[in-house]
Amino acid sequence: MKTSYREAMRAALREALAADPRVFLMGEDVGKYGGTYAVSKGLLEEFGPERIRDTPLSELAFVGAGIGAALGGMRPIVEVMTVNFSLLALDQIVNTAALLRHMSGGQFSVPLVIRMATGAGRQIAAQHSHSLENWYAHVPGIKVLAPATVEDARGMLAPALADPDPVVIFEHAQLYNTEGELPQNWTTDMKKAAVRRQGKDVSLITYGGSLPKTLKAADMLAREGIDAEVIDLRVLRPLDDATVMASVAKCRRAVLVDEGWRSGSLAAEVMARIVEQAFYDLDAPLARVCSEEVPMPYARHMEEAALPQPEKIVAASKGLFA
Amino acid sequence: MTLAPPPAGPVPYEREFALGLARDMLRIRRMEERSAELYGEQKIRGFLHLYIGEEAVAVGALRALAPEDNIVATYREHGHALVRGMPMRTIMAEMYGKREGCSRGRGGSMHLFDAKLRLYGGNAIVGGGLPLAVGLALADTLQGVRRVTACFFGEGAMAEGAFHESMNLAALWRVPALFLCENNLYAMGTALARSESQTDLCVKAASYGVPTLKVDGQDIVAVYEGAKRAQQHVREGKGPFFVEFQTYRYRAHSMFDPELYRDKKEVEEWKARGPLHTFTARLKAEGKLTEEQFLALDAEVAKEVEDAVAFAEAGSWEPVEDLTKDVYAP
Numbered sequence: 001m002k003t004s005y006r007e008a009m010r011a012a013l014r015e016a017l018a019a020d021p022r023v024f025l026m027g028e029d030v031g032k033y034g035g036t037y038a039v040s041k042g043l044l045e046e047f048g049p050e051r052i053r054d055t056p057l058s059e060l061a062f063v064g065a066g067i068g069a070a071l072g073g074m075r076p077i078v079e080v081m082t083v084n085f086s087l088l089a090l091d092q093i094v095n096t097a098a099l100l101r102h103m104s105g106g107q108f109s110v111p112l113v114i115r116m117a118t119g120a121g122r123q124i125a126a127q128h129s130h131s132l133e134n135w136y137a138h139v140p141g142i143k144v145l146a147p148a149t150v151e152d153a154r155g156m157l158a159p160a161l162a163d164p165d166p167v168v169i170f171e172h173a174q175l176y177n178t179e180g181e182l183p184q185n186w187t188t189d190m191k192k193a194a195v196r197r198q199g200k201d202v203s204l205i206t207y208g209g210s211l212p213k214t215l216k217a218a219d220m221l222a223r224e225g226i227d228a229e230v231i232d233l234r235v236l237r238p239l240d241d242a243t244v245m246a247s248v249a250k251c252r253r254a255v256l257v258d259e260g261w262r263s264g265s266l267a268a269e270v271m272a273r274i275v276e277q278a279f280y281d282l283d284a285p286l287a288r289v290c291s292e293e294v295p296m297p298y299a300r301h302m303e304e305a306a307l308p309q310p311e312k313i314v315a316a317s318k319g320l321f322a
Numbered sequence: 323m324t325l326a327p328p329p330a331g332p333v334p335y336e337r338e339f340a341l342g343l344a345r346d347m348l349r350i351r352r353m354e355e356r357s358a359e360l361y362g363e364q365k366i367r368g369f370l371h372l373y374i375g376e377e378a379v380a381v382g383a384l385r386a387l388a389p390e391d392n393i394v395a396t397y398r399e400h401g402h403a404l405v406r407g408m409p410m411r412t413i414m415a416e417m418y419g420k421r422e423g424c425s426r427g428r429g430g431s432m433h434l435f436d437a438k439l440r441l442y443g444g445n446a447i448v449g450g451g452l453p454l455a456v457g458l459a460l461a462d463t464l465q466g467v468r469r470v471t472a473c474f475f476g477e478g479a480m481a482e483g484a485f486h487e488s489m490n491l492a493a494l495w496r497v498p499a500l501f502l503c504e505n506n507l508y509a510m511g512t513a514l515a516r517s518e519s520q521t522d523l524c525v526k527a528a529s530y531g532v533p534t535l536k537v538d539g540q541d542i543v544a545v546y547e548g549a550k551r552a553q554q555h556v557r558e559g560k561g562p563f564f565v566e567f568q569t570y571r572y573r574a575h576s577m578f579d580p581e582l583y584r585d586k587k588e589v590e591e592w593k594a595r596g597p598l599h600t601f602t603a604r605l606k607a608e609g610k611l612t613e614e615q616f617l618a619l620d621a622e623v624a625k626e627v628e629d630a631v632a633f634a635e636a637g638s639w640e641p642v643e644d645l646t647k648d649v650y651a652p
Contacts, residue, residue, distance in 0.1 A: 064484070074465070143650075
């Protein structure tokens with residue numbers, strides 16, 4: 001069945017709400033407005049204002065209230081409009097949700113799902129274009145997902161809700177309109193990275209909004225006789241090292257593609273792990289394509305220059321064969 | 323600021339109930355005095371925020387609540403945990419960092435948790451507990467559970483955005499949250515008037531359409547009566563309620579604090595309004611307590627304290643192999 005990422009996400013929300021009375025969705029403009037990215041459109045009419053709960057612009061309090069509601073026996077899905085605004089809620093996520101189980105000696109679970117849009121590419125300038133997945137992936141106690149396909153958009157919410165620990169889901173804003181085939185018997189998990197394209201010459205490792213660009217780069221490389229494998233990390237914490245190392249062992253070359261800023265990026269973490277675990281499998285230094293370390297400019301040509309692009313991925317890959 | 327005269331007047335309770343209040347205040351006082359000594363001996367490390375001087379607030383407010391209610395507290399929460407029903411042994415073991423502590427020695431003084439007592443910490447981020455309390459109360463509303471979530475916080479937290487956002491949410495959604503502000507006049511070393519443009523805390527809270535009450539936090543009778551009234555409002559489903567307890571911390575903010583920010587005279591004036599001695603004096607005046615009885619009570623509490631210390635001393639350390647246990651569910 002052909003579907004969009006947005007529709008797949010909505011179907012997942014609808015299914016979760018219908019399946020479990022403890023599930024409710026709250027966030028800014030999730031109800032009357034229909035969701036900033038129209039993900040929750042129609043759900044207010046279907047499930048009512050108790051369960052599709054509009055909040056004031058109080059990221060800190062409504063994320064914290066989500067944590068409290070999870071402690072109190074509910075299964076909240078909190079939508080933070082974008083990762084940019086999640087910084088206002090960082091205290092509750094990092095200092096409470098992530099720490100509570102360990103700090104209390106294992107007494108409390110926080111079964112909370114936080115969804116947020118992320119990423120650049122729509123000319124909305126510096127304050128609305130962040131990719132800060134790595135900030136969250138840095139923190140023990142939370143799990144971080146980055147669905148990049150319609151199948152994962154459809155399937156990752158259910159295991160996230162079933163997880164007894166807080167899960168942060170990043171939805172790249174550029175993906176909402178993407179369409180794809182949802183297989184009849186789709187299955188999904190929140191454990192493994194996925195091989196999105198089989199190849200043998202270079203392993204292109206990416207996640208989220210960079211996946212379509214990376215697949216495009218792989219097609220371009222194929223025309224030049226380089227058979228690239230594309231790995232979609234999917235789960236940014238905990239990382240699935242095994243899938244990455246197996247691909248690196250096979251291809252012996254690897255390029256990381258990450259929309260985050262280069263310094264301290266997730267790409268840097270994956271590179272470090274490859275060096276630790278698969279150094280002797282490598283035939284060339286590792287390479288990465290990240291965002292330039294500048295605030296995201298508004299002008300289109302400048303924004304494009306700042307972001308990872310298929311051409312940059314191709315160039316970085318070819319550089320490994322020089 | 324001119325202080326009100328020390329709490330005085332009749333204690334309108336049966337002897338047994340009144341002695342129970344005195345006993346709990348004394349238990350907090352003696353436990354913490356001993357904790358301070360143990361800190362000097364380096365048995366207790368890290369931060370240690372003593373509640374000495376503020377005991378009437380936790381004792382009176384928690385006495386007004388029901389066992390099934392939720393409690394959210396701050397890093398100055400030894401007294402709350404104790405009065406709520408956590409054994410003194412368990413608290414002391416936690417402060418020692420021992421496995422027999424309520425949080426297996428992982429939290430220490432600032433992070434006392436007990437799921438069975440519905441004590442949700444022990445939150446050491448100022449204002450951090452407020453959103454949590456709103457969420458706990460929301461969960462009860464959504465599940466049709468009639469319960470009060472009581473959230474303790476200091477007046478310092480009222481400068482945080484978390485306070486304003488939480489009050490707004492609680493009032494907007496009419497959740498059963500009881501906001502209990504322990505106004506000890508200093509946010510660490512910053513006096514209220516130096517940090518708040520509006521020093522009448524009830525005015526701030528009232529701006530969210532929440533009913534408020536200002537209470538002398540050194541008078542346990544006033545605390546208990548005020549908390550009783552406030553929790554009744556919340557329990558009846560009329561929405562949140564805000565109480566300001568005006569109190570005073572007699573010791574340093576934590577253990578290292580030269581107290582440059584307040585003068586000794588002020589401390590002495592507040593000590594004259596001490597919650598414990600003024601209350602026992604009232605009980606004695608009414609013939610509900612004799613000096614001999616007080617000494618017997620004190621000896622009994624001293625025994626409890628020494629038993630708690632012995633328990634903590636004899637406790638064990640969590641094995642290092644368990645370091646990463648409980649980061650995630652098993």
